[in-house]
Amino acid sequence: MGQFAYDVDAGNFQQIVIDGAEQVPVVIDFWAEWCGPCKMLKPILEKLAEEYQGKFILAKINADQNQDLAAQFQVRGIPAVKAVYRGEIIDEFSGALPEGQVREFLDRILPSPAAELRAQAAAQRDAGDFAGALTTLGQASKLAPGDQEVRIDAAEILAHLNAMEEASQLLGSLTPEMQADDRVVRLRAKLNFAQSGVQADEAGLRARIAAQPDDMEARLELANYLVAMARYGEGMDELLAMVRLDRGWNEEAARKTLLSVFSLLAGDPLVAQYRRKLASALN
Missing domain, CATH: 1.25.40.10 (Tetratricopeptide repeat domain)
Structure with a gap:
């Protein structure tokens, strides 16, 4: 057995597979003594483990002797190969593949x-x-x-x-x-709020709104500023006030801006809270 291939069972599974996969992909080969295709595939994997010199680790698990591990990985037939990296199965295949296809599999799973x-x-x-x-x-x-x-x-x-x-x-x-992509949508929303709110004079805007509560331009500028400053609840409250005052103003700018805040805060508990408030304001 080479430096980069290990026989794995329940005793060393945590060390070789779980901990090891935090550093490089771990390729698990589920095999058995009676399995003819396993005997064809295993030497190919062992050879490539040495050739790739630590870019991946080969973990060889006897499925008959480690049925709990095989069940954990939902092995239905062998040979079964599962590539694990940082807590996730990132790719897999079943059956014996020729060396060329195994290389393609490995090149696909290795971090660039x-x-x-x-x-x-x-x-x-x-x-x-x-x-x-x-x-x-x-x-x-x-x-x-x-x-x-x-x-x-x-x-x-x-x-x-x-x-x-x-x-x-x-x-x-x-x-x-x-x-x-969700990351891009959130980031673009952040940029839009930052660009629209960066020059705002909060005190001046609040004075305008106090003097004329239906000054929608001032309210929108204030909302953008508050969101840009990460004062999300205050910003969304201002947008909700606009929806209640005139939901159709400027082609529903307040509602659309509020939806942009939801995109920005995806996953934040505030989103569910303010979605309910928006629904109530629209009804």
Whole structure:
């Protein structure tokens, strides 16, 4: 048995598969002594584990002797190969494949150099090193110019740094399909609020509204400012007040803006709360 292939059972499963898959993909080969195709596939996997020199770990599990593990991975027949990475099954196949197809499988599951740099940039960002994260993402972009996730990562950092125009340009370079991605929708909403609210004079706007409660332009500008300042509840309250005053104003601008806030805050408990309030205001 080589340096990168292990016989695995319940005793070392946590160490080899669970912990190991936090670093590199772990390829689990479920096999049995009586299985002819298993005897064809296993040496191919062992050979490639040595050839790839630690880019993945091979975990060989005797399905007959480790039925609980086989059941955990919903093994229906063998050989069954499951690729695990960071807590998830990222790909799998059943039956014996020729070496060429196994190589294609491995190349598909291995993190690209750009993906590794993205992970490095994420760690730098979390540590507060935004300039370093952007530099690392620049390196990732050179390795994989077509990787749109790299551009989104960079746009998120630029938005955090209030470089709104640069962030918007990166988002504008994405394909139409990627424009619909949840991350992009949320980020674009954040940019829109930041750009529309950045010059606002809160005290002046509140004075205008106090003098003329139906000043919808002032209310909308104030709402955008509050959301841009992450004062989401206050901003949404202002938008709800607009809906109650005149829901059709400016082609339902208040309701549409409120929906943009919902996109921005996806998953936040405030969204469900204010969806109910909006529904009540519209009825």
